[in-house]
Amino acid sequence: MIELRFHEELYDGFAIDEAVKTYAAYATAELSRDGGAYVVKVTAKPEATSEGIDERVLSAELANYALGLTIEKARSGGAA
C-alpha cells in the first residue's frame, strides 16, 4: 500500500476523485482527509501486479493524473 498526500490548496478534490475512478481497474484506493491534505491509500490489485504493473508507478501515475486534472480545472475557471 502506498500513501499519497495532496495539499488541499494545490489539488482539486474532484480531480482526485476522478483520478481514483480512472485507475479503479488497477488499484483500490481509500480516501480520507488529514491536516489540510487529501490522503489516498493506493493498493494495486492482484490482476494488475500479475501483469507486471508496479504499485509505485501506478500511484505516481494516479498522482500525475490528479495534478493534470487539477490544472485543467484551474485553467477552465474551476477552483483548485
Add this chain to the structure above:
Amino acid sequence: MSDMSFHLGEGSVRIEFDEGLYPKDAIYGAAYVFIDRCWVHLDRAGDRRIQVTLKAKKPGADTQAFAGEFQNELLGQAWRLRIVEENKKLVESITARALGGAAGPPGLDELLAMDIGEETAFEDPLGIAMSWEEKYKKKGKAEGTKAEPEGAADSASGGEKAS
C-alpha cells in the same frame, strides 16, 4: 530564505518557490509541461512557498537538467501571465466592441416585432422585387409603341426627300 531552492534526490529533484514571485498558476503551467516526462508532485513547504518534486519517468534521465528546464519554463509562464494581466482590459474592450459591431440592425426584437404574414410577406414598398425595365421604363415611349412607329408616321405624311 531565497526565492528558489532545489534539492537533488535519487532520480528526483525537489524545487521550492516563493509564491509571491511565481504565482500558483505559473507553477501549474510549468508542471503541466513536465507531466509527460516526469511524475510531478506539488506540496506546501511553508507559508507562501510551494515545493515541486520532479521524478523522471525514464531511468537515468538527467534530473538536474529537468530542474533547470523547469525553472526556465516557470519564468516563461510567469511572464506570460503578467502579459495576460496587463492586456486583459484591452482584450475585453476589443471583444466588447467587436460583439457590439456584429449586432447590426435590425435586432432580434425588431425582427420579432415585424408583422410578417401571408399578406404582408410580399409587400415591396421600396420596389426591390420590381425589374429594372419595369421600374424605369419611359412612360411616353411605352405609349408611343402602342400607337404608331416613327417611320410609319413619316411615310404616311408623304415625306419625299429632296434630292
